[in-house]
Structure formats: C-alpha cells, structure tokens
Amino acid sequence: MIDLKTLKVAWFLGYRQIKRASVWTNVLIIIIMVLTFLNLVVVSGLLVGLIEGAVAANKKYYTGDIIISKLKENNSIQNSREIISTIENTPGIKSFSPRYLVSGLVEANYRNRTNFDDVAEEVGVIITGINPDREDQVTGIASLVIEGEFLEPDDFDKVIVGALMLEKYLDINSPGFLVLRNVEIGSKIRLKIGNSVREVTVKGITKGKVDETDRRIFMNDVQLRSMMDRNDLNVGEIAILVDSKHNPETVRDILINNGLDKFAQIQTFEDAQPKFLLDIKRTFTLLGTIISSIGLAVAAITVFIVIFINAITRRKYIGIMKAIGVNGKVIELAYVFQSLIYAIVGSIVGLFLVYFLLIPYFDNNPINFPFSDGILVAPALITTIRVFILIIVTALAGYIPARIIVSKNTLDSILGRK
Amino acid sequence: MKNIIQAKKIEKTFKDGVIETKVLRGIDLNVREGEFVAIMGRSGAGKSTLMYQLSLLDIPSNGELIIDGIDVLKLNNQQKTDFRLEYLGYVFQDYALVPELTAVENVSLPLLMRGIAPKDAFIKAEEVLHELDLHRQVHNLPNQLSGGEQQRVSIARAIVDEPKIIFSDEPTANLDSISARIVIDILKKLNRKGQTIVMVTHEEEYGKETDRIIRLSEGVIEREDILNKDRFL
Numbered sequence: 116m117i118d119l120k121t122l123k124v125a126w127f128l129g130y131r132q133i134k135r136a137s138v139w140t141n142v143l144i145i146i147i148m149v150l151t152f153l154n155l156v157v158v159s160g161l162l163v164g165l166i167e168g169a170v171a172a173n174k175k176y177y178t179g180d181i182i183i184s185k186l187k188e189n190n191s192i193q194n195s196r197e198i199i200s201t202i203e204n205t206p207g208i209k210s211f212s213p214r215y216l217v218s219g220l221v222e223a224n225y226r227n228r229t230n231f232d233d234v235a236e237e238v239g240v241i242i243t244g245i246n247p248d249r250e251d252q253v254t255g256i257a258s259l260v261i262e263g264e265f266l267e268p269d270d271f272d273k274v275i276v277g278a279l280m281l282e283k284y285l286d287i288n289s290p291g292f293l294v295l296r297n298v299e300i301g302s303k304i305r306l307k308i309g310n311s312v313r314e315v316t317v318k319g320i321t322k323g324k325v326d327e328t329d330r331r332i333f334m335n336d337v338q339l340r341s342m343m344d345r346n347d348l349n350v351g352e353i354a355i356l357v358d359s360k361h362n363p364e365t366v367r368d369i370l371i372n373n374g375l376d377k378f379a380q381i382q383t384f385e386d387a388q389p390k391f392l393l394d395i396k397r398t399f400t401l402l403g404t405i406i407s408s409i410g411l412a413v414a415a416i417t418v419f420i421v422i423f424i425n426a427i428t429r430r431k432y433i434g435i436m437k438a439i440g441v442n443g444k445v446i447e448l449a450y451v452f453q454s455l456i457y458a459i460v461g462s463i464v465g466l467f468l469v470y471f472l473l474i475p476y477f478d479n480n481p482i483n484f485p486f487s488d489g490i491l492v493a494p495a496l497i498t499t500i501r502v503f504i505l506i507i508v509t510a511l512a513g514y515i516p517a518r519i520i521v522s523k524n525t526l527d528s529i530l531g532r533k
Numbered sequence: 534m535k536n537i538i539q540a541k542k543i544e545k546t547f548k549d550g551v552i553e554t555k556v557l558r559g560i561d562l563n564v565r566e567g568e569f570v571a572i573m574g575r576s577g578a579g580k581s582t583l584m585y586q587l588s589l590l591d592i593p594s595n596g597e598l599i600i601d602g603i604d605v606l607k608l609n610n611q612q613k614t615d616f617r618l619e620y621l622g623y624v625f626q627d628y629a630l631v632p633e634l635t636a637v638e639n640v641s642l643p644l645l646m647r648g649i650a651p652k653d654a655f656i657k658a659e660e661v662l663h664e665l666d667l668h669r670q671v672h673n674l675p676n677q678l679s680g681g682e683q684q685r686v687s688i689a690r691a692i693v694d695e696p697k698i699i700f701s702d703e704p705t706a707n708l709d710s711i712s713a714r715i716v717i718d719i720l721k722k723l724n725r726k727g728q729t730i731v732m733v734t735h736e737e738e739y740g741k742e743t744d745r746i747i748r749l750s751e752g753v754i755e756r757e758d759i760l761n762k763d764r765f766l
Contacts, residue, residue: 120645123651127638127651131634132633134633135633135674432631437614438623440617440619441614443614
C-alpha cells in the first residue's frame with residue numbers, strides 16, 4: 116500500500132533528480148518522448164488523413180451534407196418536384212442542388228477522323244445537368260475549375276469536363292479505361308444521349324480528386340433536359356448543404372419522416388461513403404497502429420535503458436538511502452515520477468506541435484496524393500488515449516529497472532558488490 | 534547503564550561457490566547506552582563486517598543480536614528499514630550524500646521519511662547544520678562542499694532525527710588532519726550529550742579518544758581496551 120508520505124518523499128527525490136540532472140540529458144529524453152508521441156499520433160494520423168481527405172473531398176465537392184439519390188429500381192428520383200418542394204420547406208437546409216443525370220457517350224476528335232472505318236474515339240460518361248449557381252453554392256464546383264471557366268446560367272452548348280475523362284490528366288493506357296485525347300479548352304466534342312447527338316464546346320475542366328465528379332461532364336440543366344427526351348422533370352441526385360445550427364443526421368431524419376424515403380435514398384455524407392474508402396481507412400488505421408506500437412516499444416526500451424543506467428550508476432546512493440531508512444517503494448516511485456515527468460512534458464510538447472503546428476500546416480498544405488489531399492487527422496479522444504498509453508508505458512519502463520536495482524541487497528549496493 | 538547492543542556469538546561466513554571464508558568467528562559484544570566504542574584492527578580483521586552486522590546493513594550467518602531490547606534478526610526487510618530509520622544513524626567513510634540533494638535536503642531526508650512536513654524538516658535540518666558550523670553551506674550541493682564539510686553534513690543527517698545509536702565507518706579516513714580533528718570533536722561532543730556511538734577506525738590516535746577500543750584479529754575479539762573506566766564501571 117502506498118501512503119501519502121511515500122508519495123511525497125518519492126516526488127521530493129524524483130523531482131530533484133530531474134531538476135539537477137544535466138540539461139542535455141533531460142532535453143534528449145524529452146526529445147525522444149516528443150518523437151515517440153509524434154510517431155504515435157502523426158504516422159497513423161497521416162495514414163487516416165489520406166482517407167479522411169478523400170472523404171472530406173467527397174462531401175465537399177459531391178454529396179454535400181446530405182445526398183438524395185434514386186432508388187435502385189428507378190432511373191431517377193420519382194416525384195422530384197414534390198421532394199424539392201419539401202426540401203425548400205425543411206428547416207436547417209442552407210442550400211441544395213438538384214442534378215439531372217443521364218448516361219451517354221462523348222466523342223472527341225471526330226473532325227480529324229479521315230477513315231470512317233476506324234473506331235470512333237468515344238467514352239461512356241454520366242452527363243450531369245446542373246443549375247450552375249445552385250451547384251456552386253452547395254459544392255463550390257467553380258473553385259475546382261483548373262482550366263477555362265465555369266458555366267454561366269445562360270451558357271448553351273458549353274460543358275465542363277471532369278479531369279479524369281482526359282488523357283492529359285489521367286495517362287492510363289488500358290483498353291478498359293478509356294479517356295479522351297487532345298481535348299483542350301475550346302475543343303468541340305459530341306454528346307450522344309440515346310438518339311440525340313449534340314456538339315458542344317469544352318468551356319472548363321474540373322478536378323476535385325473525387326471520382327464521382329472528375330469523371331462527369333456538366334452542362335446547364337435546361338439544355339440537358341431538352342436532350343433527354345423526358346418530360347417528367349425527375350432529377351437523378353440532390354445534394355444538400357445544412358446550416359451550422361443543424362446536423363446532417365437530424366435533417367436526414369426530418370426528410371425521412373416526411374416520407375421522402377419512399378421515392379429516394381436519403382443519406383448523410385457519412386452514410387454515402389464508398390465502402391472501399393471505409394475498408395482502406397480500417398487498413399490504414401491498423402497499419403498506423405502497428406507502426407505506432409513499434410515506436411512505442413522502442414521508446415519504452417529507450418526509457419528503460421536510460422532509467423536502468425541512471426539507477427545502476429546510482430546504485431551506491433540507492434543503497435545509502437535504504438540504509439538511512441528510505442524504503443524501497445519511495446525510491447522506485449521516485450523513478451516512476453521521473454519517467455512520468457518526461458512522458459508528460461514530451462506529450463505536452465507533442466500536443467502543442469500537433470495541434471498548433473502540424474494540423475494547421477497540413478490543412479493549409481495538404482499532401483498531394485493522386486486520390487486525395489492528405490491531411491493530418493488527430494481526434495481529441497484518440498490522441499488522449501495515446502497520451503495515456505504513452506504515459507503508462509513510460510511509467511512501467513521507469514519502474515521495472517528501478518525495481519531491479521532497489522531489490523538488490525542494501526550492503527552490496529553500498530559497497531558496489533555484485 | 535543498560536546494554537543497548539547485545540551481540541552473542543555473531544558469525545559471518547562468505548561463500549563463493551564451494552569456498553567459504555569465515556570473517557567473524559563468534560563475536561560476543563555488549564555496548565552500553567551512551568558509550569563511545571571504537572572497533573579497531575588490521576585490514577581484513579573483520580571490523581567493518583562486524584559493524585555491518587551490528588547496524589543491520591547485513592545479516593549474520595549465526596548469532597543473536599538484541600538492540601534496545603528488540604531481537605532485530607527476527608525483523609523482516611521492511612521492519613529492518615523502519616528500525617534503521619528510527620533507531621540508527623550512519624556516517625560513512627566516503628560521506629555518501631545523495632548528489633542531487635543540497636546539504637539541507639540530504640539532512641532532512643530521514644525526517645521526511647518519518648512523516649515530518651517538509652517545512653518543519655528543513656527548519657530542523659538547518660538548525661543541525663548550524664550547530665555543525667555549516668550555516669553557509671546549507672543550500673550547497675555535495676559537489677560544492679569540501680570533504681570535511683561533506684562529512685559534517687553526513688553527521689548532521691545521522692543525528693537529525695536523534696537516533697539511539699550512530700554507526701560510523703572510518704569517518705576520518707578520507708579527510709585531512711584538520712577536518713578529521715573537527716569530525717572527531719563533533720562525535721565526542723555528541724557522545725558527551727549521551728549519544729551512543731560505534732566507530733570503526735584504523736587510526737589509533739582517534740580510537741584512543743573513545744571510551745573503549747575493541748580490537749579484532751582474524752574475526753575474533755583479540756582484546757578490549759577500556760579507556761574511560763570512571764564513566765561506566
């Protein structure tokens with residue numbers, strides 16, 4: 116049983132041992148603890164951040180906070196007009212963008228084709244009809260235009276092409292993955308929807324690292340409707356942005372309670388996350404945990420060695436303290452306190468670096484990966500758990516060597532006998 | 534005067550594999566309360582080993598040891614530590630101060646272990662250091678003190694919680710003659726106030742200043758020289 120007196124004297128000894136140790140020794144151990152902390156938090160945080168970046172992009176540029184999509188058995192969202200009317204009257208919705216979707220073909224370079232026996236340069240595509248202003252309010256699509264300009268509401272025969280439709284942005288030479296060659300701003304391309312064929316001009320190219328948008332062609336909804344040969348006004352998707360006072364789950368539930376789920380699938384951005392992203396996230400989390408665990412073990416061994424060397428070189432004084440009546444528990448706890456001070460100071464410095472330096476840095480300068488803009492993810496709860504683990508492991512790494520030395524015979528320790 | 538230490542047939546044998554070395558061969562020794570005893574002898578005579586047995590720093594291979602009426606060899610390790618804290622004080626040849634504690638912190642350590650509040654412990658420790666003429670070195674670390682000053686701090690630490698017995702192992706061996714004189718005078722002064730002291734020394738000059746010299750040779754008491762008959766007989 117450890118009483119208050121034991122704790123007080125242990126703190127008295129442990130604190131002074133650190134206070135009067137070499138500054139460089141203390142700095143070195145704290146640097147090791149900081150690096151361990153960063154290894155624990157940053158490595159897995161970056162791995163998860165790659166996926167979180169993709170999830171965040173999916174939400175920001177495609178689904179919004181809530182995405183309403185067609186039921187599997189239908190080609191479009193039935194009763195779209197009524198659904199849009201309900202959305203307009205639902206509290207908490209900041210803005211929304213209905214999208215007309217239709218599958219079609221896009222053909223390029225047909226003007227240069229001299230031999231009509233050659234296979235046409237056609238690629239299957241989802242053509243998306245949008246109200247440019249509404250869509251930009253929800254997804255900020257205009258900011259994704261990397262070449263040319265975004266659509267104006269009165270643009271006709273003009274389209275925005277997703278970057279992954281173009282060879283210059285996706286240089287993959289695979290028969291199953293067709294892309295358009297030599298398409299630039301101002302190029303003429305042909306859209307084929309059923310029997311309807313229309314020549315349009317490429318006004319802009321978008322790139323948001325979201326497959327759903329980067330492999331689409333966008334045009335004004337009014338023109339697309341005229342090409343679709345449909346009079347029902349049913350849309351294919353509705354992306355919704357929720358205001359800051361409401362959370363997406365609440366608004367989703369309101370829409371479901373209004374019976375909209377009979378006509379459409381209503382999901383928050385989290386519900387609509389692609390399964391492969393969740394799988395990768397799980398895998399990366401596991402990888403991060405494995406790498407962090409190795410780092411933690413290395414740190415524990417380092418602290419063990421540091422404390423062991425410290426205790427063994429002070430074995431004589433440990434013996435003297437035992438001789439004059441300082442019990443072994445006090446001496447062991449003094450070393451535990453030392454380890455705790457190192458771990459806590461290291462964690463505080465690490466927390467400062469992560470939350471005030473690295474996270475803001477990666478938010479402003481995401482890591483440019485092909486499928487996402489990688490950010491650093493360090494949720495407070497998980498970080499707290501990792502700090503706790505680091506502190507416990509460090510305390511143990513301090514306790515064990517101290518216990519080994521303290522348990523030696525007092526006189527042997529004083530005389531330096533084996 | 535009662536016997537504060539009663540040692541009967543104390544033996545100590547060291548084993549190294551099959552080789553046994555008998556260092557103490559049945560020592561019978563009593564020390565009276567308030568007595569100043571010197572244990573002397575040639576190198577290897579067993580004087581330090583005897584002091585370690587008497588002061589509970591080691592366990593005799595055989596024998597009986599009663600200190601202040603308590604059969605101390607029956608105590609477990611924790612009880613021995615507590616006993617040392619309450620009854621015994623130590624002065625070592627090489628001072629043995631904890632290097633990261635200042636003089637006053639070293640001296641206050643036994644008081645803190647007895648549960649005395651730090652503020653009170655520091656006040657008491659400073660008083661003792663002042664008594665030993667160390668008022669200017671109170672906040673010095675051991676490496677900022679001379680050998681004589683360190684030994685005086687060590688004595689201060691040994692006496693601060695008023696133990697019944699002080700064991701002193703060659704307290705003057707590492708000191709120059711002036712510092713050694715100061716240390717012996719301090720021990721004599723403490724003894725005059727009633728402090729029981731058992732001191733191991735190889736210096737005849739200082740041994741003669743005690744009440745009794747116990748001379749060891751090859752693990753047995755060769756002779757006892759009673760120097761202050763008036764005091765105890």
